[in-house]
Amino acid sequence: MPRNVAVEAEDLIRRFNSFTAVDRLSFRVDEGEVFGFLGPNGAGKTTTVRMLACLLSPSEGSCKIGGYDVSREPLKVREIVGLLTENPSLYEKLTAYENMDFFAEAYGLTDLQEKKSRIAELLEFFDLWERRNDKAGTFSKGMKQKLAIARALVHRPPVILLDEPTSGLDPESARSIRDLIKKLSSQDRSTILLCTHRLEDAEKLCSRVMIVNQGRSIIVGSITDLANRMGGQKVLLVTLKDTSLKTVEAVGSLPHVKEVVQASPNQLTITVDDFDSVTPLVVKSIVESGGMILTVNPLIPSLEDAYLKLIKEAKH
Amino acid sequence: MRFDKALLIFRKDWREIRRNWQVIGPMIVVPLLLSVMLPVLIGLVPSFTSTQNSSTRDLESVLRGLPNNIREEVSGLSGQEIVFYIMISYFFAPFFLIIPVMASTVIASDSFAGEKERRTIEALLASPISDGELLLGKILVSFIPSMFVTFGSFIVYSTVVISTSAYVFGALVMPPLAVWIPMIFGLTPVLSLTAIGLTVIISSRVKGFREAQQISGLLLIPIIILVLGQVSGALILGPLIVGLLILVFAAIDLAVFVIGVRLFRREEILSKLA
Ligand SMILES: Nc1ncnc2c1ncn2[C@@H]1O[C@H](COP(=O)(O)OP(=O)(O)O)[C@@H](O)[C@H]1O
Numbered sequence: 373m374p375r376n377v378a379v380e381a382e383d384l385i386r387r388f389n390s391f392t393a394v395d396r397l398s399f400r401v402d403e404g405e406v407f408g409f410l411g412p413n414g415a416g417k418t419t420t421v422r423m424l425a426c427l428l429s430p431s432e433g434s435c436k437i438g439g440y441d442v443s444r445e446p447l448k449v450r451e452i453v454g455l456l457t458e459n460p461s462l463y464e465k466l467t468a469y470e471n472m473d474f475f476a477e478a479y480g481l482t483d484l485q486e487k488k489s490r491i492a493e494l495l496e497f498f499d500l501w502e503r504r505n506d507k508a509g510t511f512s513k514g515m516k517q518k519l520a521i522a523r524a525l526v527h528r529p530p531v532i533l534l535d536e537p538t539s540g541l542d543p544e545s546a547r548s549i550r551d552l553i554k555k556l557s558s559q560d561r562s563t564i565l566l567c568t569h570r571l572e573d574a575e576k577l578c579s580r581v582m583i584v585n586q587g588r589s590i591i592v593g594s595i596t597d598l599a600n601r602m603g604g605q606k607v608l609l610v611t612l613k614d615t616s617l618k619t620v621e622a623v624g625s626l627p628h629v630k631e632v633v634q635a636s637p638n639q640l641t642i643t644v645d646d647f648d649s650v651t652p653l654v655v656k657s658i659v660e661s662g663g664m665i666l667t668v669n670p671l672i673p674s675l676e677d678a679y680l681k682l683i684k685e686a687k688h
Numbered sequence: 689m690r691f692d693k694a695l696l697i698f699r700k701d702w703r704e705i706r707r708n709w710q711v712i713g714p715m716i717v718v719p720l721l722l723s724v725m726l727p728v729l730i731g732l733v734p735s736f737t738s739t740q741n742s743s744t745r746d747l748e749s750v751l752r753g754l755p756n757n758i759r760e761e762v763s764g765l766s767g768q769e770i771v772f773y774i775m776i777s778y779f780f781a782p783f784f785l786i787i788p789v790m791a792s793t794v795i796a797s798d799s800f801a802g803e804k805e806r807r808t809i810e811a812l813l814a815s816p817i818s819d820g821e822l823l824l825g826k827i828l829v830s831f832i833p834s835m836f837v838t839f840g841s842f843i844v845y846s847t848v849v850i851s852t853s854a855y856v857f858g859a860l861v862m863p864p865l866a867v868w869i870p871m872i873f874g875l876t877p878v879l880s881l882t883a884i885g886l887t888v889i890i891s892s893r894v895k896g897f898r899e900a901q902q903i904s905g906l907l908l909i910p911i912i913i914l915v916l917g918q919v920s921g922a923l924i925l926g927p928l929i930v931g932l933l934i935l936v937f938a939a940i941d942l943a944v945f946v947i948g949v950r951l952f953r954r955e956e957i958l959s960k961l962a
């Protein structure tokens with residue numbers, strides 16, 4: 373079943389003076405998909421989201437949301453997009469209800485009954501109904517974040533942009549936000565584009581992820597896809613009574629051993645092609661070169677390691 | 689342009705401003721000081737000092753500097769009454785130009801630069817409200833309360849002047865309406881719009897509302913010159929000058945708003961946040 377494309381960016385570039393914050397990003401997000409935008413701070417995620425939400429004009433390239441071009445039909449785009457901004461961007465002197473009420477009308481919910489019931493529905497969904505008459509300024513970080521997400525959803529937008537929904541939250545609040553996002557995507561089948569620097573968010577929520585760094589796309593794919601493609605490095609961690617140069621050289625000269633690094637005076641990290649076939653050979657060669665082995669541990673690389681490494685590599 | 693969306697912005701901003709003492713405070717205190725304290729002080733203080741003859745000599749030199757029409761207005765009044773009349777009619781008039789400028793600058797800088805500073809502007813700009821609606825709503829919320837405060841102060845001032853004169857002189861002294869009516873209902877609106885327009889322009893350049901407020905406060909300088917001009921007798925706010933000022937500021941308003949609207953480009957506002 374072919375799906376419609378909800379978001380389509382082509383060679384998006386945004387410069388600030390001579391600095392290029394977003395450098396030729398192209399991607400497509402299908403309808404109903406949760407697409408992750410993963411990258412460290414300063415990668416250009418917020419800048420990209422701002423271009424998608426018509427808050428910044430692209431320096432070059434184009435972008436369409438629901439078929440509308442952000443540069444040519446910004447009002448149309450704004451109508452169908454729900455945006456969680458990086459800062460909650462709430463009116464702190466207004467109550468939770470007044471915040472919702474203002475944005476409901478700004479987004480065109482003018483029917484009084486419909487507006488009221490939508491706001492009540494959202495505030496209840498986000499556990500804020502009891503606090504609806506309290507000023508947003510009195511809320512905790514987690515509550516502000518929930519209110520900001522509720523605001524982004526008030527007009528039932530088919531496309532939702534979430535910029536760092538869990539950042540700055542304690543693990544428990546972060547988890548409750550993640551659960552809410554999951555519920556959203558399964559209930560409403562909305563298209564969600566989620567920016568995060570937390571791999572955990574991407575792993576738990578996204579069907580596909582694009583890793584960005586310094587404004588450039590490094591890799592795009594599903595989580596398992598990425599784990600397979602990036603997590604290629606298999607490492608044996610060997611602890612010895614003490615290490616000698618002879619041992620390092622002996623192991624290094626073995627076939628299927630890619631790299632030997634003396635991580636500490638009595639530890640070697642050995643990068644190998646395959647654990648099953650190479651581990652016995654490595655052990656044998658260490659023993660033969662006079663090394664006294666204490667432990668041997670195969671390290672299966674996590675996606676996290678691979679991600680961190682990828683980010684580090686991209687810096688050079 | 690959907691007027692109901694501009695009104696929506698107006699209502700939201702007004703609700704915020706109403707709860708913000710940094711904005712409401714000066715809007716209440718300054719007008720009260722000017723409209724109550726000034727006439728009361730001038731009415732009461734000379735009655736303590738009237739025995740000193742130095743004040744009569746000052747009075748004569750002031751009188752000599754006055755244009756003929758004012759000298760006609762005060763003919764038949766006693767010495768103290770003359771001082772009182774000239775003070776409340778002419779010397780204090782420019783102070784009433786400070787009220788609309790101050791009020792609209794304080795609100796407009798909170799509404800434009802303040803919303804930027806508090807980072808609430810981002811969600812607002814993401815909503816499907818057009819630039820024109822946004823701008824109109826924010827101009828209205830700066831303009832309407834300022835006019836309320838200005839007209840209100842004028843009513844309070846007139847009442848205080850009349851009651852003070854009745855109390856001190858046993859006679860009614862009123863500011864000349866031929867000057868005050870066009871000044872309050874003609875000049876203050878155009879002046880207020882200039883202040884708002886300038887604040888919009890400045891807010892698009894600066895980060896915080898305090899900076900915006902201070903820079904827009906520069907508009908007070910010509911008014912202070914006007915005050916000094918009055919006091920020195922070099923320039924008297926007559927109906928003609930008020931009429932002229934209305935025209936001049938209306939022209940400035942046009943220019944300022946053309947520039948302001950051009951500078952208000954939502955796609956660039958966020959690029960200047962960092
Ligand atoms: N308005 C701006 N002016 C100048 N530089 C900016 C501006 N906004 C973002 N940048 C720069 O662009 C880069 C990307 O920022 P951002 O999009 O916020 O990254 P992320 O959201 O991935 O952390 C950063 O180096 C940031 O300093």
Ligand SMILES: [Mg+2]
Pocket residue numbers: 414417418419458535536
């Ligand atoms: Mg960011």
